[in-house]
Amino acid sequence: MGLRTGILIFDDAEELDFVGPYEVFTMARQLKADGAEILLIAEHQAPVTCAKGMRVLPHASIATCGKLDVLLIPGGQGTRREVENKALLGWIADVAKTATWITSVCTGSMLLTAAGPAKGKRVTTHWAFVETLRGRKEAAEVLEQYRYVQDGNVVTSAGVSSGIDMALWLVGQIHDVPFARAVQRAMEYDPLPPYGGLTG
């Protein structure tokens, strides 16, 4: 049996933050045909309007999704509101107690530090959010210039598109590296930013 992966979505979650990893995990499910489940989970079973206006119908709510092996929390402007949402933070803390991997993309790391799973851990986040997250003094260290940072079973990614790299890394850890490369090839992820990279 494949793993059960839950990807949290909420109003003003950033679209690519969760769809990048969703594509990676669901492509892995298709190639492996292992019955893995990948669920888009919202607090309530109602349409979610993402940060850039895409409207998504969740597969499950936090009340109905069941036990998860992998949790992914995306970023987006909505994290500033959800970090005050005690019901949601409580759910994240509960899921983290039994999940194998607890992950985030972009400013989603703030929900993981606030809820507990990433408190006292080394994390990363979107480059423009590094100082804000440091100011909260929940993480042991907020690292820069990494696509993702692993500390135990908590893996936090940098901004938006970095969730694709993190999800592929995770597929390599859950299965193996040749399989992760097969997923990468199926989604033709041989990236070539047209006007050069941002660093180096």
Place this chain on the structure above:
Amino acid sequence: MGLRTGILIFDDAEELDFVGPYEVFTMARQLKADGAEILLIAEHQAPVTCAKGMRVLPHASIATCGKLDVLLIPGGQGTRREVENKALLGWIADVAKTATWITSVCTGSMLLTAAGPAKGKRVTTHWAFVETLRGRKEAAEVLEQYRYVQDGNVVTSAGVSSGIDMALWLVGQIHDVPFARAVQRAMEYDPLPPYGGLTG
């Protein structure tokens, strides 16, 4: 006034094929604040179930979306069904008459060759679909090993994730290269596949 961009979605459209470019175009809209419109358009105003199970509520239907400056057709298993959908192909042909840019990702190029805009043009597609598209004998040439191919105002991308590179290139053409780099930085697109690239 910003441009009006329409991204077609249909049942079994591949998630990242359209959400990658959607993120690029909407991030450009946010940074430029030029009133650009980016619409997810379906044949009918009803929920769309994508290839990997994500359910999206379209912003408009092909009957209500109005005139478009940029058209993007994603791929996904659903293209095999939609290539027989004369109403949809007719709409693509109509939009292409007045659009400035006509684009596709992955197997979406087959809809552009079948509908007319890419007929007789040089195109690309997902690596696993190259021979099928060649067999249709609609394109002048189906190129391999390119992230995207421009022929006049038709731009076709390779598989799934390549739509991100193509959309960033297009932002650089519509606006300018420094602005495209600002969009790239906002989405932290400094990709680093964890287990190496696919080529080179």
